[in-house]
Amino acid sequence: MNRVRFHLSQVRAIVFDLDDTLYPEQAYVFSGFDAVGEWLRARVACPIDPAARMRELFLAGERRHVFDRLLAELRHPASEQLISEMVRCYRTHVPHITLHEDARVALEAWRGRWRLGLLSDGPLVMQEKKVEALGIRPLLDEIILTDQWGPEYWKPHPRGFEVMENRLKTHGAAVVYIADNCSKDFVGPRRLGWRTVWVRRPGGVYCDVPPPVGGEPEMQIASLAELDR
Ligand SMILES: [Mg+2]
Known part of the structure; x- marks a missing residue:
């Protein structure tokens, strides 16, 4: 080569x-985290900025379980339905x-x-x-x-x-x-x-x-x- x-x-x-x-690609990931964070804030009590926390997790190397880990830190049950709605929000958002x-x-x-x-x-x-x-x-x-x-x-x-x-x-x-x-x-x-x-x-x-x-x-x-x- x-x-x-x-x-x-x-x-x-x-x-x-x-x-x-x-x-x-990282710009897409962070754009998705912003969309998911906003969506989540309308449904789950978030004492921390969820998008900022997801960026931290991603930059620390977490790839597959960012949403699960965020919900665990928010002490909110990571039901299959909630995770799949977060994934749908991520995949269908209009990216910046x-x-x-x-x-x-x-x-x-x-x-x-x-x-x-x-x-x-x-x-x-x-x-x-x-x-x-x-x-x-x-x-x-x-x-x-x-x-x-x-x-x-x-x-x-x-x-x-x-x-x-x-x-x-x-x-x-x-x-x-x-x-x-x-x-x-x-x-x-x-x-x-x-x-x-x-x-x-x-x-x-x-x-x-x-x-x-x-x-x-x-x-x-x-x-x-x-x-x-
Ligand atoms: Mg590629």
Whole structure:
């Protein structure tokens, strides 16, 4: 990796991952905590700021049980129904997120020069809200949210990549996939012979996850601006 360099003039289509590739995922998480905190305050006595506490828990490394731990600290029973309502609030809230500056510049500059696509996993309603909030629909030729077929088709499943090739009418080494998560993002595109680029920003959630065999990215960048040089 890294020794292989290629220029964008060698490809015909560029496909992006969404979370932590085009915008900082942590901003979405904190936006969700604000929505859940407000929702909770209307229903449960909160002597502390719930959103601030959830941010602290997240920054301390808690990922899966933030809501349970918050309710425990509030001495409120974490019933299955309450948790599922908090999850629904989180996933359906209108997020306050913005593109990484280099992603905004790249999307605007590359629009029209290459076919541009977005391929992302995650609960469908949540990913749709992110796409809307970022205002990127007009900048992209194709958007594929794999959850439309069910979570079994999330990456590393190749279906999303195969459908993307057909829609963009471009195949194999003429397509590049730019993504942040080595544990799942590059297996599918590599199987189809796509070029692969790992955008590894400081502080990214999946910055240090090692790739599986066959899922190693071809090159690594810290900013999309590096590709345009
Ligand atoms: Mg990602």
